[in-house]
Amino acid sequence: MVEIKFYGRGGQGLVIAAQILAKAYFLIGKYPQCYSLFGGERRGAPVMSFLRVDDKKIYLKCEIKKPDRSIFFAPDLIDEDEIERTLKPGGFVLINTPFDRDHFKGIQGLRVAVVNASAIAQEEGIGTAINTAMLGSYCRVAGDIPMNVLEEVIRSSVPGKIEENVKSALQGYTMTTRISEGNDL
Amino acid sequence: MRDLLSGNYAIAEAVRMAKAQLIPAYPITPQTPIYERLSEMESQGTLPGVMVRVESEHSAMAMCIAASLAGVRVFTATSSQGLALMHEMLHFASGNRVPVVMGCVNRVLAVPWSFGSDQTDTLSQRDTGWMQFYCEDNQEAFDTVIQAYRISEATMLPSMVIIDAFFNSHFIEPMDVPDQRLIDLFLPQATLPERFDLNDPAFISNVVTSGAQFLPFRERAFTDMEKAKEIIREVDIEYRAQFGRGYGMVETVQTKDAQLVLVTSGSMTSTARMAIEALRDKGLKVGLLKIKAFRPFPSREVEDALQNIPKVAVIDRNISIGKEGIFCQELKSALYNSTARPRIYGYIAGLDGLDVSPEIIENICLEVLGKEMPDNLPIWVKGN
Known part of the structure; x- marks a missing residue:
């Protein structure tokens, strides 16, 4: 089982991102379980979404405390101590940031990938909706969902600007850098 | 589909x-x-x-x-x-x-x-x-x-x-x-009886x-x-x-030889299934009783499931202030006149959606297995 945690702010499309990814895993025959912390869903407020993926039915009805993959839509929400303490061995961190991997000195020795999803979304004219760029990037780093499957789910899931979102995802896939120390993508 | x-x-x-x-x-x-x-x-x-x-x-x-x-x-x-x-x-x-x-x-x-x-x-x-x-x-x-x-x-x-x-x-x-x-x-x-006549309305x-x-x-x-x-x-x-799917008023999992049966309801039951599996892997004889129907209360099923079971731990995501967890008290009352008389240990966990992980459930089971007599009051589980 793989456990994935998404950190971001209301308005970035985080909840939908986790659902799109769940659908993509579902389409390739996996058992996904996806949820978001609700109650504080306001634009700008910190939001967390969660996704578990397994080959068989998932019985856990509890929170993800130790993710295999941590996805930061908002880099200001990074707590380096928490990442070091909770990220499972072999996992990775993906960060939306204008900086390169070396900027995140507090999480040395972990697999970290960076992508400037905010710039991509701006470029494609979809404002703060960085979720599709982040998902494209996720597909590159995780390597377990084919891009055509992601594209198919994006086309059936996003409410508008479909072509822009698809392009954003492709850009996210392409523009992702540095997965681990001395091991560039 | x-x-x-x-x-x-x-x-x-x-x-x-x-x-x-x-x-x-x-x-x-x-x-x-x-x-x-x-x-x-x-x-x-x-x-x-x-x-x-x-x-x-x-x-x-x-x-x-x-x-x-x-x-x-x-x-x-x-x-x-x-x-x-x-x-x-x-x-x-x-x-x-x-x-x-x-x-x-x-x-x-x-x-x-x-x-x-x-x-x-x-x-x-x-x-x-x-x-x-x-x-x-x-x-x-x-x-x-x-x-x-x-x-x-x-x-x-x-x-x-x-x-x-x-x-x-x-x-x-x-x-x-x-x-x-x-x-x-x-x-x-x-095909329900029409007990209210729109043309002749009445109280x-x-x-x-x-x-x-x-x-x-x-x-x-x-x-x-x-x-x-x-x-x-x-x-x-x-x-x-x-x-191809049925649930019963209650469901039992590995209760036949159990020294301890855990009683749950709702979503916590799924997590408990994992905890029971982990405890069984450690060689502990622990089973699970899920209560689905609360009214009518499945007294017969509960009695049958808990015959010859020495200990029962009830986890309640609810509380009747002044008494105890509500499933716990219902379970006790259902067994009082029966031949099934396990010791019943009450726990309150998960209030306001507080996380109840498999580890928390395992710890509850381990505590009960090592405890001679139940407490008079429920034990509050505050998370990990």
């Missing part, structure tokens, strides 16, 4: 397929997505019934009662404060013997205000004369709504189909949505003038609720034959 649905959407889907004809409802977190999804279906023209946006939960239930008396299949859904506001009308529903089916999403009652799960909202309605079914996951919530219409319409008693806030209501998971054709075969259109909540007149009404409702047990069992067997 396999589909990815939240617990809320699973209930909405079941209501659509059950062809509920009238759905008066009022939004309240965490039940609101049921209402939203049904509204969306209505706007897309895929809902066989009609939704009515009422001004309160009290009015929603009043409208359910009136429509049901006129022979209409109805549905509503609520949570927490909404259910509390509806309380008066719940008695009118069971007293009028209307087969209303209601989706309830457990949420803490204020104060303090919060959004997490706590079964005290529905358990506070224990004595309203409604049947109550606590579901473990989205699939069971769907299946139970379909079953509940059959059960309620056969017994003329209303039912609540209950899920946990968040862990059920907002967890999106794969589940099986049967063909409409098969649902129609299992649950044909309602239908009858008045009696003495206890001697009153008593038979309650006695009859009580007897019919007892008979409902057999109907619940039969409907479940039939459902399993048709759809």
